[in-house]
Amino acid sequence: QSALTQPASVSGSPGQSITISCTGTSSDLGNYNLVSWYQHHPGKAPKFIMYEATKRPSGVSNRFSGSKSGTTASLTISGVQAEDEADYYCCSYAGSDIWVFGGGTKLTVL
Amino acid sequence: QVQVVQSGAEVKKPGASVKVSCKTSGYSFTANAVHWLRQAPGQGLEWMGWINGVDNYTIYSQNFRGRVTFISDTSASTAYMELSSLGSDDTAVYYCAKGRNYVLDWWGQGTLVTVSS
Numbered sequence: 001q002s003a004l005t006q007p008a009s010v011s012g013s014p015g016q017s018i019t020i021s022c023t024g025t026s027s028d029l030g031n032y033n034l035v036s037w038y039q040h041h042p043g044k045a046p047k048f049i050m051y052e053a054t055k056r057p058s059g060v061s062n063r064f065s066g067s068k069s070g071t072t073a074s075l076t077i078s079g080v081q082a083e084d085e086a087d088y089y090c091c092s093y094a095g096s097d098i099w100v101f102g103g104g105t106k107l108t109v110l
Numbered sequence: 111q112v113q114v115v116q117s118g119a120e121v122k123k124p125g126a127s128v129k130v131s132c133k134t135s136g137y138s139f140t141a142n143a144v145h146w147l148r149q150a151p152g153q154g155l156e157w158m159g160w161i162n163g164v165d166n167y168t169i170y171s172q173n174f175r176g177r178v179t180f181i182s183d184t185s186a187s188t189a190y191m192e193l194s195s196l197g198s199d200d201t202a203v204y205y206c207a208k209g210r211n212y213v214l215d216w217w218g219q220g221t222l223v224t225v226s227s
Binding site for chain 2: 044099
């Protein structure tokens with residue numbers, strides 16, 4: 001099972017919007033709407049911030065939104081803030097009780 | 111509230127085995143799964159597999175099959191991950207996470223495993 005593909009890094013100035021893409025295949029991301037996103041500040045426990053591609057868990061800022069089309073999912077952060085600087089990972093259910101993660105994207109707030 | 115607490119850092123020699131624990135509280139251990147992942151230095155998260163808290167049903171990533179074993183102790187609401195035949199490329203932070211409805215919604219703090227001669 002291959003990892004999902006994410007850009008290694010993205011950056012944006014405070015207040016700007018940024019989008020992180022996550023590309024899979026027809027066997028995983030393209031076949032299920034079960035995409036989740038995780039925010040990871042180094043040295044801390046990862047935190048889940050999006051599920052079923054577009055749904056935000058309670059307590060997560062509405063600056064975070066998700067979308068999915070075909071084999072690509074995206075996470076958008078509107079009005080990026082310094083506290084958003086972290087690594088972001090996408091994850092998809094791939095069938096047969098298997099999950100697959102993306103390689104991670106480092107967000108730098110300029 | 112939900113808590114997921116992992117055991118402390120380990121240093122192992124090549125060829126040895128390591129066992130990491132993941133103690134949970136604040137939710138029904140048997141009604142949820144525990145996933146295991148790792149992050150090697152400078153790398154992303156790598157999914158290792160999961161164990162069902164109710165019947166010990168396990169799924170292992172093909173990258174670790176044959177070398178990893180997941181165990182759950184329902185009486186202690188604790189899951190364990192044992193990795194054998196350690197090599198230097200197994201040096202990583204290992205995470206456990208509670209699985210619910212296709213998301214990993216609560217994560218442990220991570221356990222650093224260093225493999226060095």
